Amino acid sequence: MIRASERAMGIEYAIRDVVLPARELERKGIKVIRLNIGDPGKYDFQPPEHMQEAYCRAIKEGHNYYGPSEGLPELREAIVTREKRKNGVDITPEDVRVTAAVTEALQFIFGALLNPGDNILVPSPSYPPYVGLVKFYGGIANEYLTVEENGWQPDIDDMRKKINERTKAIAVINPNNPTGALYEKKTIKEILDLAGEYDLPVISDEIYDLMTYEGKHVSPGSLTKDVPVIVMNGLSKVYFATGWRLGYFYYVDPEGKLEEVREAIDKMARIRICPSTPAQFAAIAGLTGPMDYLERYMAKLKERRDYIYRRLTEIPGISTTKPQGAFYIFPRIEERSKWKSDKEFVLDALHEAHVLFVHGSGFGYAGDWHFRIVFLPPVEILEEAMDNFEAFMRKRLS
Ligand code: PLP
Known part of the structure; x- marks a missing residue:
């Protein structure tokens, strides 16, 4: 085998790492709601x-x-x-x-x-x-x-x-x-x-x-x-x-x-x-050029931010700080006895609730026992994701 450099082999990128198990599920015909990548172009946002x-x-x-x-x-x-x-x-x-x-x-x-x-x-x-x-x-x-x-x-x-x-x-x-x-x-x-x-x-x-x-x-x-x-x-x-x-x-x-x-x-x-x-x-x-599109897009994003924040505050076992910018929310896992790590939590949510988040420890040590959710999709998609996630949490904590 021709060996690759340690420099390149040592690269880790949590946001894309969780995609492999999600793809596995999708291959079996299971629909996964992906809330892992911060790409507005995948939803209803396009350059002006x-x-x-x-x-x-x-x-x-x-x-x-x-x-x-x-x-x-x-x-x-x-x-x-x-x-x-x-x-x-x-x-x-x-x-x-x-x-x-x-x-x-x-x-x-x-x-x-x-x-x-x-x-x-x-x-x-x-x-x-x-x-x-x-x-x-x-x-x-x-x-x-x-x-x-x-x-x-x-x-x-x-x-x-x-x-x-x-x-x-x-x-x-x-x-x-x-x-x-x-x-x-x-x-x-x-x-x-x-x-x-x-x-x-x-x-x-x-x-x-x-x-x-x-x-x-x-x-x-x-x-x-x-x-x-x-x-x-x-x-x-x-x-x-x-x-x-x-x-x-x-x-x-x-x-x-x-x-x-x-x-x-x-x-x-x-x-x-x-x-x-x-x-x-x-x-x-x-x-x-004109920036009026940004006002329209930010109104949509704010509605999505407010929606996901409200839903997350109603789900047991986690707590959430309200984001003031960008399109990510980073809840904290309060109930830790059911999982060994935040990564195990994220994989469990993927397999059980079919929603894809990113484990917080992938963002550095202060991200431990958190997870990141991208709230770019329309409210109907966020609603489905949060319904599934809420049912998962209530089941795990019962
Ligand atoms: N910096 C931050 C904080 C980001 O969140 C991202 C993408 O998510 C980037 C940079 C990447 O930016 P670019 O697409 O300009 O390379």
Whole structure:
């Protein structure tokens, strides 16, 4: 047998891992309600018309060539305008890089920051690629606690305790996946103060920035004075175009501390040539076009969020914090005597109730004894899922 690398074989991705047993059931003709993947395009959400048209037009008009590694100048200009409007940041197109979605931005940033044995502070629980990609690039994902009793806000004291001489950056995911938390301005300020104290950059994942139900998103990029912040965003969530694989990031670096990191990132960007050219035309249309679709979509999402939250609070054996952003809810399993782990719980629910959740421990140690539910589907589907799940819980707890 030809051996694969340990680096690649060591990758874990809980969100897709639970799909195999679900597929097994489906092969036997059993209908499974999948609430495991955060992809709006699988339900009644599509990118707005003007973006779709711009994408098709770009292809038809011959924009099918390689573009610049850093992204098309018109798009970088549009990103500056969008981000000035949203975050009031003082940046120019020179500070912006376009990527194959946030996932590639993470690869560039971790690849440029990490030597073997270095670490990045990442939230626990967190979106799994933070742990997986940091490890892939030879680093250690150094998890800091976010506190459920405090609406899943980061624990600044814990963050401070976790910083050591090999820490290279602090990653913040806000609004958060999997908890749906929206961080307070005070928390963001405290994170920036801490980063400043230890001379660390902040990496800010803002992919859900305009997807909030209560309150508004605050970016560390908008509050920083001297701490370097790398802000990431893209088309996948707020613009409902997950499959187009387009995103961007930019540097807010008032004192020029990231000069070498920027050079390293540009080297990585050049060897991968460029992001998709026609998708960038669609992005220009999205970032400069009307946003009325978002209001309609957020109204649907809020109805779904309110529905699933109400149903979950009526089910025995679990407790739930109300998410304030994104489209995930992360209940806690209170009754633990019936299962050995949260993964066993999720598999039991899959086999018995035919609903697919993701086990919380797949999102880091603070996710232990929780599970994540995606509430993107219409209420009728959520209703069926919750009816099945409620019957399952009542049976198990009787
Ligand atoms: N960051 C967070 C917090 C996410 O939840 C996701 C997807 O679920 C991503 C990044 C992936 O974004 P992209 O599609 O832009 O790679």
